[in-house]
Amino acid sequence: MTSESKNRVLSGMRPTGRLHLGHYHGVLKNWLNLQHEYECYFFVADWHALTTHYEDPRIIGASTMEMVIDWLAAGVNPADVRLFVQSEVPQHAELHLLLSMVTPLGWLERVPSYKDQQEKLRERDLATYGFLGYPLLQSADILIYKAGLVPVGEDQVAHVELTREVARRFNHLYGREPDFEEKADAAIRKMGKKNARLYRELRKRYQEQGDQEALEVGRALLEGQGNLALGDRERLYGYLEGSGRIILPEPQALLTPASKMPGLDGQKMSKSYGNTIALRDDPADIEQKLRTMPTDPARVRRDDPGNPDLCPVFQLHEVYSDEHRQKWVREGCTSAGIGCLDCKQPIVDAVLGELAPIRERAREFEEDPQLVRNILREGAEAARDVADQTMDEVRSAIGLKY
Ligand code: TRP
Numbered sequence: 210m211t212s213e214s215k216n217r218v219l220s221g222m223r224p225t226g227r228l229h230l231g232h233y234h235g236v237l238k239n240w241l242n243l244q245h246e247y248e249c250y251f252f253v254a255d256w257h258a259l260t261t262h263y264e265d266p267r268i269i270g271a272s273t274m275e276m277v278i279d280w281l282a283a284g285v286n287p288a289d290v291r292l293f294v295q296s297e298v299p300q301h302a303e304l305h306l307l308l309s310m311v312t313p314l315g316w317l318e319r320v321p322s323y324k325d326q327q328e329k330l331r332e333r334d335l336a337t338y339g340f341l342g343y344p345l346l347q348s349a350d351i352l353i354y355k356a357g358l359v360p361v362g363e364d365q366v367a368h369v370e371l372t373r374e375v376a377r378r379f380n381h382l383y384g385r386e387p388d389f390e391e392k393a394d395a396a397i398r399k400m401g402k403k404n405a406r407l408y409r410e411l412r413k414r415y416q417e418q419g420d421q422e423a424l425e426v427g428r429a430l431l432e433g434q435g436n437l438a439l440g441d442r443e444r445l446y447g448y449l450e451g452s453g454r455i456i457l458p459e460p461q462a463l464l465t466p467a468s469k470m471p472g473l474d475g476q477k478m479s480k481s482y483g484n485t486i487a488l489r490d491d492p493a494d495i496e497q498k499l500r501t502m503p504t505d506p507a508r509v510r511r512d513d514p515g516n517p518d519l520c521p522v523f524q525l526h527e528v529y530s531d532e533h534r535q536k537w538v539r540e541g542c543t544s545a546g547i548g549c550l551d552c553k554q555p556i557v558d559a560v561l562g563e564l565a566p567i568r569e570r571a572r573e574f575e576e577d578p579q580l581v582r583n584i585l586r587e588g589a590e591a592a593r594d595v596a597d598q599t600m601d602e603v604r605s606a607i608g609l610k611y
């Protein structure tokens with residue numbers, strides 16, 4: 210991985226509804242941490258949503274702005290991050306098309322989500338060309354920015370794996386120029402005598418002894434060569450590793466730990482279970498949802514003791530309460546010392562407290578959608594600049610330059 214790509218993070222979300230606490234505790238908080246450390250690209254995957262919602266795409270248009278407001282409200286900072294909508298960077302589609310030429314059908318048919326989703330969403334006809342290509346479009350999303358790190362959940366790891374294979378195949382097919390050795394040799398000489406000698410030595414150590422450190426040092430050496438042209442640098446990265454030119458670097462998945470956020474019924478919080486608290490739900494509704502959520506069914510009357518291990522409310526205490534308060538719940542519940550509403554009150558306070566600043570930040574954007582549009586426009590412009598560069602390299606590697 211080159212230093213440029215090592216620093217680049219890309220992730221996307223399909224716009225299929227409002228975000229809830231599960232998204233916040235799982236994905237968004239993770240994004241907030243990444244945005245300070247990396248060059249981040251976060252985008253709305255509207256084309257991906259279309260692969261499953263092509264018959265009724267209204268939800269896509271309606272959710273896109275709302276989702277971006279949720280991101281901004283949660284603290285994603287457009288000064289640090291490029292935020293954009295996939296379909297506003299058509300280069301994703303061009304790269305997808307070119308990658309489709311080199312991707313064997315079997316690779317796509319074998320991606321686990323292909324059959325799984327078709328089974329799960331039986332009411333929709335997903336026997337389409339676009340749906341089969343879903344993971345390859347995702348590969349294009351990643352490779353067009355040469356992103357090195359892709360924060361995703363467990364269910365998406367196979368897609369990043371596919372991306373690595375496609376990148377490898379692309380580089381293998383188009384990174385091998387007929388005169389690769391000579392060009393690499395000429396590029397080495399451009400580094401000057403001392404660095405050229407060091408490079409050759411490191412390459413030998415890596416290729417003959419598999420010395421990983423030599424590989425790392427070699428890459429660092431190339432990073433430091435400010436006067437090397439981009440093509441030469443790509444050649445030398447590839448030559449170091451024993452491959453052709455590396456035009457599209459292989460990304461790595463950055464596994465987002467599964468959100469432990471329980472829903473109102475104790476199952477994982479998810480729109481399909483109808484057990485969510487949305488980030489911008491009305492406070493009175495949130496309070497109502499929590500007050501009416503189920504508890505241990507053994508506590509029919511106030512003086513029936515209960516068992517927190519059988520109660521979804523206790524799962525929320527595990528997210529929102531320290532040990533001291535969890536102990537208070539355990540003792541009060543098993544001895545019928547507290548009522549369920551007493552037990553829920555600290556959760557109501559914690560959730561409302563967590564969401565208050567989010568709701569507050571959202572207001573500015575709700576009142577001025579033009580602000581959101583401007584952020585997305587600027588994000589797309591910045592994204593297109595990077596994407597254009599990659600497409601230039603990709604087209605010339607294939608030979609589509611006239
Ligand atoms: N497929 C992802 C999901 O369903 C969304 C997505 C599209 C994505 N393109 C991406 C995620 C690129 C990471 C990188 O969650």
Ligand code: SF4
Binds near residue numbers: 505515542548
């Ligand atoms: Fe659940 Fe708390 Fe009621 Fe016990 S007291 S049943 S933990 S809500």
